[in-house]
Amino acid sequence: MREQNSGAVGRRAGAALAAVRPARLRDGPWAVRWVVAVRASVAAALAWQLCAGVGGTPRPAPAVVAALLVVHPTVFRSCTAGLQYAAGCTLGALIALPAAVLVGPTWLSMSAVLLLSLLAAGHERLGAHGLHVPITAVFVLLLGPSHAREIGPHLLQIGVGIAVAVLFNALLPPPLRLRAAEAALDRLRAELAGALDGVADAVRKGRHPDEALDPDWRDRLADLVAQARSALGEAHESLRWNVRAPNRHTVWHLDRRVLESLERVAHDAEAVVAALDDLAARRPPRTEPAPYAADGAAGADAWDQEFRAGCARLLTCLALCVRGCRGGSPHPVLPATRRVWRELAERCGDRHDRLDARLAECRLLMLLDRSLQHVAGGRHRTAQTARNRTATTELTAVAGEDAHARAVAQHR
Numbered sequence: 001m002r003e004q005n006s007g008a009v010g011r012r013a014g015a016a017l018a019a020v021r022p023a024r025l026r027d028g029p030w031a032v033r034w035v036v037a038v039r040a041s042v043a044a045a046l047a048w049q050l051c052a053g054v055g056g057t058p059r060p061a062p063a064v065v066a067a068l069l070v071v072h073p074t075v076f077r078s079c080t081a082g083l084q085y086a087a088g089c090t091l092g093a094l095i096a097l098p099a100a101v102l103v104g105p106t107w108l109s110m111s112a113v114l115l116l117s118l119l120a121a122g123h124e125r126l127g128a129h130g131l132h133v134p135i136t137a138v139f140v141l142l143l144g145p146s147h148a149r150e151i152g153p154h155l156l157q158i159g160v161g162i163a164v165a166v167l168f169n170a171l172l173p174p175p176l177r178l179r180a181a182e183a184a185l186d187r188l189r190a191e192l193a194g195a196l197d198g199v200a201d202a203v204r205k206g207r208h209p210d211e212a213l214d215p216d217w218r219d220r221l222a223d224l225v226a227q228a229r230s231a232l233g234e235a236h237e238s239l240r241w242n243v244r245a246p247n248r249h250t251v252w253h254l255d256r257r258v259l260e261s262l263e264r265v266a267h268d269a270e271a272v273v274a275a276l277d278d279l280a281a282r283r284p285p286r287t288e289p290a291p292y293a294a295d296g297a298a299g300a301d302a303w304d305q306e307f308r309a310g311c312a313r314l315l316t317c318l319a320l321c322v323r324g325c326r327g328g329s330p331h332p333v334l335p336a337t338r339r340v341w342r343e344l345a346e347r348c349g350d351r352h353d354r355l356d357a358r359l360a361e362c363r364l365l366m367l368l369d370r371s372l373q374h375v376a377g378g379r380h381r382t383a384q385t386a387r388n389r390t391a392t393t394e395l396t397a398v399a400g401e402d403a404h405a406r407a408v409a410q411h412r
Contacts, residue, residue, distance in 0.1 A: 066161030076240035084129035092136030181235035200315035
């Protein structure tokens, strides 16, 4: 029986690995390199055969080089590179052609051609292919007046290589880079939600958040945000001019606003940890209540426990909203979370305590309210937002009135 169970477990594990490996092979960096290498090789061979068979050119090296440089992982980048490469080569030939025909290769003509071509190569529209402006200019100038007629066939071969590469990449478009972006966003959501859960557990137990989290959680979040931004940019670029691209409504979860919301919540998580440190510094250390303790001290300790429990509940619900932040409707727990926030804010506004502690509590609640607005995607009702802002304004106004009363008393 054990052997049968172990065999069944092994078969399920093998099936899971078999399902995971093709996805990794399709979406991994080596898969992209292989696809680009194969496409560039085939496009270069087609350009060579076309120039050699139709044009009668024995060694069409410019066509091969152009085809190799124009093939890219996406259709949009391939077309952009083809236009930039053609513009750079044409501009370099036009700059050097008068000097090549009239003067020839001399130190004076070389200096003038290099100066003009380098200035033209710095134009932003040429991108990385601006370097081909001075390279083509030097090649044309070295041909001299006697070989000026070879410039036309050379540019024609470059045009053939670019056209073959662009058409090859457009007719057989490369795969979409959607899975990599989805995986990057999932990793960011999981890491951010885990950090918020860790902060909530630390607040609930009265510990410092850094004790419940890894020391490098901030750096890891920053790295995941950068990876998600890069993967999302590649995904949107792979959709442009790609006939395999589905309807835009089917990739709504790859909206850049999702990444922006998660990035803002990540920044707010760091601010929440700093606000908790500030609040712990403003409050006296917790001690066991003595039998003869005053009612104010017992009430302060009870409020501290209630406030920590409410903040931990808000952080836990915020983690749930982060896991469901995919660009569609907000998480179903968001309305209940806003009610919890509003009740805690009203209790905080009705309380009479030290001004610095109340201001620290207000700052922490406003950070949590801002994070909830981020995960809502700006689609929550205006009336609800007005109520939340009213509660926050009341907290700040009460704290300001208390400060003003103390200042007047000191002045008297």
